[in-house]
Amino acid sequence: MTNQDHNNLAIRVQIQAEDFDLESEINHLKQFGDIGGIASFTGLCRDEGGQLSALELEHYPGMAEAQILQICHEAFHKFDLIGITAIHRYGKIAPGENIVLVIAASTHRQAAFDGANFVMDFLKTDAPFWKKEYLKDGTSGEWVDAKDKDDAAKDKWM
Amino acid sequence: MVKLVYFAWVRERIGKSQEEIDLPENVTTISDLIAHLRTIDEGYDAAFQEPHVIRAALDKTHSMHDEAIGDAKEIAFFPPMTGG
Numbered sequence: 001m002t003n004q005d006h007n008n009l010a011i012r013v014q015i016q017a018e019d020f021d022l023e024s025e026i027n028h029l030k031q032f033g034d035i036g037g038i039a040s041f042t043g044l045c046r047d048e049g050g051q052l053s054a055l056e057l058e059h060y061p062g063m064a065e066a067q068i069l070q071i072c073h074e075a076f077h078k079f080d081l082i083g084i085t086a087i088h089r090y091g092k093i094a095p096g097e098n099i100v101l102v103i104a105a106s107t108h109r110q111a112a113f114d115g116a117n118f119v120m121d122f123l124k125t126d127a128p129f130w131k132k133e134y135l136k137d138g139t140s141g142e143w144v145d146a147k148d149k150d151d152a153a154k155d156k157w158m
Numbered sequence: 159m160v161k162l163v164y165f166a167w168v169r170e171r172i173g174k175s176q177e178e179i180d181l182p183e184n185v186t187t188i189s190d191l192i193a194h195l196r197t198i199d200e201g202y203d204a205a206f207q208e209p210h211v212i213r214a215a216l217d218k219t220h221s222m223h224d225e226a227i228g229d230a231k232e233i234a235f236f237p238p239m240t241g242g
Contacts, residue, residue: 043242057241058166060234063218064241088241100242120242126220128234129241130166143167146238 010083011076013069015059017091020101029083029105039112040103041120047095053136055144057090057099060128064088071122075104078118079111086119088129118157124150160227162195164205165236168212171205181227188214189223191233205235213238 010032014020026038045055072084083105093099100123104115125146133141163176185191192209195202206212214221216230227233 059241060163060165060215060218060236063215063234066218067220124242125239127241128165128215128236128239130237131240132166143237144240146240 010081011069011072012083012085013065013072014085014087015061015064015068016087016089019089019098020087022101022103025085025087025101025103029085029103032105033082034107035082035105036107037109037112038103038105039109039116040101041116042098043100043120045093045095045097045099048133051135052095052133052141054092054094054134055099056092056132056134058130058132059088059090063128064090067127068119068123071119071126074122075115075118079104079106079115081106081111081115084115084119086123088123088127090129092134121150121153121157125154160230161232163232163234165234167237168205168235172201185227187224187226188216188221188233191227192223192235211237 012028022040022042026040029038068086068088072086075081076084081104085103087101089099102116102119104112106112106115131144133144135141159178160181161176161178164172169175182194185194192206192212196206213236214223215234216225216227217232
């Protein structure tokens, strides 16, 4: 199943190099029902105290889409959402640029907040993406380490 | 033949992003495969020197190290994920 197949569905997952547009993604979700609330989360690239020139995001094509789609399906049913969108970028991303977008639409606000939160928590630990730092002094820095607090964030849903 | 794919610092330490190998007869689980790969050269050994840190996927599904490889066509090895 390609990403294109999801574009007209209430569960939409995109893995892409290019940036995304929050407003058009919210408008996309509005076609799917009598929505009372939409919660969105946008993750950006930090400059880490001015040292970072870019992050390189590597992903596992095929598995990245499948894993995030599975997480979105779980959120869709667990929180009775009307729609859910997740977009994750790959490639080189500069400080201040967008990395990830999650939007959840529901009848009432709590489900929208919870749905977006749930997708982000599982995406952090289960979606096959890795970040490498490139520093302003021209050197390529380290691979970003996974954080224990991300596992703890996921565990709160268990 | 089975396809092996590597990501992030696992890929860098091994020095390639993918390869096809014939599984030795005594390799039935992911753990067995890691032990086998470590014997190839110091790059593989460095990639898998802390096996408990390494995540594995069979045909693009997260898998535990004690799982049987079975008839999986693609086996992936990578560090803990840092997306989002």
